[in-house]
Amino acid sequence: MSSRLPDFVDPWRLANLGKQLSGAVGLGELSRLAEALVSVEGESLFTLEFYRDEKKRARIKGNVEAELVLECQRCLEPVTLPVDAEVNLAVIEVAAEAELLPDECDPVMVEEGRIQLLDLIEDELLLAIPQVPMHPQAHARWRWRRCLPMVTSKMCSRKVRQMRLTLLPFWLG
Numbered sequence: 001m002s003s004r005l006p007d008f009v010d011p012w013r014l015a016n017l018g019k020q021l022s023g024a025v026g027l028g029e030l031s032r033l034a035e036a037l038v039s040v041e042g043e044s045l046f047t048l049e050f051y052r053d054e055k056k057r058a059r060i061k062g063n064v065e066a067e068l069v070l071e072c073q074r075c076l077e078p079v080t081l082p083v084d085a086e087v088n089l090a091v092i093e094v095a096a097e098a099e100l101l102p103d104e105c106d107p108v109m110v111e112e113g114r115i116q117l118l119d120l121i122e123d124e125l126l127l128a129i130p131q132v133p134m135h136p137q138a139h140a141r142w143r144w145r146r147c148l149p150m151v152t153s154k155m156c157s158r159k160v161r162q163m164r165l166t167l168l169p170f171w172l173g
């Protein structure tokens with residue numbers, strides 16, 4: 001366990017030691033991710049376990065979770081989406097090694113014998129962002145209503161009217 005994060009780690013060394021790293025990273029520290037967020041308040045919690053698999057590959061398993069505040073693509077208001085990304089990585093040195101990996105794991109490439117921990121965590125969170133973030137889907141019609149009142153409070157009335165017309169069939173249906 002370690003709460004103080006090194007910037008770079010040697011994944012082979014950690015795998016040999018069977019080390020587990022866990023901690024928290026402020027979302028504001030992850031600049032690529034921050035660009036996609038409405039708010040960078042909060043942090044991401046992670047646990048990463050390093051080990052050697054049966055082929056002696058250095059592997060990293062664990063999870064990265066965070067509550068991400070994104071822009072709802074239906075009402076353009078912030079929507080908080082909890083993400084919990086499962087990490088299952090194999091450390092590789094050259095791209096060709098990626099083809100030899102089992103389907104269930106993704107490659108992570110070392111640079112000069114090390115990997116950048118924050119980059120790894122950030123990549124996992126970026127991959128976990130849905131392509132079209134939205135308030136919970138209209139499985140039940142009341143959920144549309146939950147999304148809509150926020151629209152009416154912030155958007156100009158013409159846009160709201162258009163939106164209402166578009167959504168009317170859902171309300172009535």
Ligand SMILES: [Zn+2]
Binds near residue numbers: 072077134147
């Ligand atoms: Zn919404």
